[in-house]
Amino acid sequence: MSGGDAGADISAADRYRAPALDKGLDILEVLASHVGGLTRAEIGRELGLSASQLYRMLERLVARGYVARVGGGDRYTLSMKMFVLATRHPPFRRLTAQAQPMLDEFAAEMNQSCHLVVPDHGTGLIIAQASPVSHWEYRARVGAQMDLFSTGSGLTLLACQHPDRSVETLGQWGIASAEDRLRQVAPELRAIRAAGYRMAPSMQIVGVTDISVPVRGPDQDAVAVVTCAHLEHPDAPRQDLHGEILERLKRLTDALSLPIAPGR
Incomplete structure (x- = not known):
């Protein structure tokens, strides 16, 4: 193979590497997975780097406000700056501002919690949530990420994409080579697409029924999903609560959905 051919085989990811930036992002990612924070030595072990290699990078992240020292010592944790930046992102901010009321x-009327999920970097991201006024509650956490292929919200996002564009769409969401995974859930995706919603037992918690309805964009693909994780109350009237919740969610998501583009 000639030198020119070898150069052509270099991926874009390798060609445009920025080692210092990569190191900083690695630090942020490893801290995000440890709620109690990590010492410099622990971060080094996670990343395979020496404490001295991390020192300047950690100091800059602290100075810029992305990382904070716990108690002023040698333990580091993420600050709230990442969350603040994410909530400033215009599409999320507009959707959240419109959806939250x-x-x-819905939570007050139906006495059930609900949450709003959008696709983000290969996962579903909860960007808004509401709970009923009660002495107890079950709720999803804002900022939590969920697997698209094993949650009601994720499957509804996947199902409510045009089949001809689904692989391309997942690539844009950060999921490459998705054909095999889509084939594994194809029957369920077809059922959700035909119904226009998903109502089924939660795949995470026994006794919870997930009712998920898409928020649609101008091309009628799902841009978000609202899910009610329905819990049955002992004193609730015996009636078709699932059906009532579904109709209420449909009205909510219709109000959030964008008008159909001309020619659709």
Whole structure:
């Protein structure tokens, strides 16, 4: 193989490497997975780097406000700056601002919690949530990520994409080579697509029924999903609560959905 051919085989990811930036991002990612924070030595072990290699990078992250020292010592944790930046992202901010009052109204009316999920970097990201006014509650956490292939919200996002564009769409979401995974859940995706929603037992918690309805963009693909993780109350009237919740969610998501683009 000629030198020119070898150069052509270099991937874009390798060609445009920025080692210092990569190191900083690695630090942020490893801290995000440890709630109690890590010492410099522990970060080094996680990343295979020496404490001296991390020193300047950690100091800059602290100075810029992305990382904080716990108690002023040698243990580091993420600050709230990442969360603040994420919530400033215009599409999320607009959708959250519009959806939150509707979610709050739903939670109060139906006495059930609900949450709003969008696709983000290969996962589903919870960007808004509402709970009923009660002495107890079950709720999803804002900022939590969920697997698209094993949650009601994720499967609804996947199902409510045009089949001809689904692989391309997942690539844009950060999921490459998705054909095999889509084939594994194809029957369920077809059922959700035909119904226009998903209502089924939660795949995470026994006794919870997930009711998920898509928020649609102008091309009618799902841009978000609102899910009610329905819990049955002992004193609730015996009636079709699932059906009532589904109809209420449909009205909510219709109000959030964008008008159909001309020619659709």
